[in-house]
Amino acid sequence: MLTEKLARVSIAHLPTPLEPLPRLTAQLGGAELWIKRDDQTGLATGGNKARKLEFLVADALAQDADTLISGGAAQSNHARQTAAAAAKIGLACTLVLRSREPAQMRGNLLLDRLLGAEVVWAGDRPLAEGMAQVAEELRAAGRRPYVVPYGGSNPVGASGYVAAMEELVTQCARINCIRARDLHFDHVVLPSSSGGTQAGMAVGARALGYEGHILGISVDLAAGPLQRRLAGLATATADHLGLELAFAAEDFAIEDGYLGGGYGVVGELERTGMHTLARTEGVLLDPVYTGRAFGGLLDMMRRGVFGPGERVLFWHTGGTAGVFGYGEAVL
Numbered sequence: 001m002l003t004e005k006l007a008r009v010s011i012a013h014l015p016t017p018l019e020p021l022p023r024l025t026a027q028l029g030g031a032e033l034w035i036k037r038d039d040q041t042g043l044a045t046g047g048n049k050a051r052k053l054e055f056l057v058a059d060a061l062a063q064d065a066d067t068l069i070s071g072g073a074a075q076s077n078h079a080r081q082t083a084a085a086a087a088k089i090g091l092a093c094t095l096v097l098r099s100r101e102p103a104q105m106r107g108n109l110l111l112d113r114l115l116g117a118e119v120v121w122a123g124d125r126p127l128a129e130g131m132a133q134v135a136e137e138l139r140a141a142g143r144r145p146y147v148v149p150y151g152g153s154n155p156v157g158a159s160g161y162v163a164a165m166e167e168l169v170t171q172c173a174r175i176n177c178i179r180a181r182d183l184h185f186d187h188v189v190l191p192s193s194s195g196g197t198q199a200g201m202a203v204g205a206r207a208l209g210y211e212g213h214i215l216g217i218s219v220d221l222a223a224g225p226l227q228r229r230l231a232g233l234a235t236a237t238a239d240h241l242g243l244e245l246a247f248a249a250e251d252f253a254i255e256d257g258y259l260g261g262g263y264g265v266v267g268e269l270e271r272t273g274m275h276t277l278a279r280t281e282g283v284l285l286d287p288v289y290t291g292r293a294f295g296g297l298l299d300m301m302r303r304g305v306f307g308p309g310e311r312v313l314f315w316h317t318g319g320t321a322g323v324f325g326y327g328e329a330v331l
């Protein structure tokens, strides 16, 4: 295993299901669509951060931490999964959330509170500054905080998606063996933001000789800055794993044509993505990440970006709790 030398706690439900989407494939009449269900990883409704937290929490325990600190938007899935991981392991958790307390406590924010996390509002300060200040205050009070970076996206967290790529390869091999078929994916499509998910996948794919084309649909950044971030993170992640692999910005395929009204603004694209998958396959997407990415994928299908003989895997990265944070905006 590529990650076998790293400390890891077992807090995610793995492997996640790998499923075909037959009704949607028939309805669209083009490439064959499949889904990887990382919305089923557990940790208070699931999502991609559970895989990263298996390594981040182990690192926190190795450093004898007693408190996890992290941050994000008010509806951050990462914050909610960090709170759940802390509760499961028996650590305290402080979340620094962007801006000010909203009028209504719902979705991920409601779950943060339910999970026992302390919530601090960053106000006008940048998140990193808010998290550093909270860490300083806790240290001064004799506590031992561990700062989980934004999105869990550093080499420790991204290692979770190196392992995930290995999981996918093993799963395909098993299906091929049991069912005597040739299951492989020409394209893997996922939402990309702080980059740990896609960078980890890229490291895993390169190390394993995986040939599928990985396409990140950007949720908030223009392609150039995201590709540069991914290259730096992937190279550092490979180094963390003792692999001699270097990545350049051009190694990452990013589609930034679906940024719509900006981060967290729900529009027709996101609604179409959410409605389509919910109503043909009974699978829920979130309005910020997977709804946007799946809406983009549907648009690319319509534009004939993927050939009829091809097989496309949508990597569902979770966020279901966010549905309840947006209410009727998703309808």
Ligand SMILES: Cc1ncc(COP(=O)(O)O)c(C=O)c1O
Pocket (backbone or CB within 6 Å): 047, 048, 076, 077, 078, 151, 153, 191, 192, 193, 194, 195, 196, 197, 198, 286, 289, 290, 317, 318, 319
């Ligand atoms: C549901 C969901 N999908 C995708 C992402 C993006 O993953 P990454 O930040 O690793 O690029 C996030 C990040 O918060 C998320 O919550």
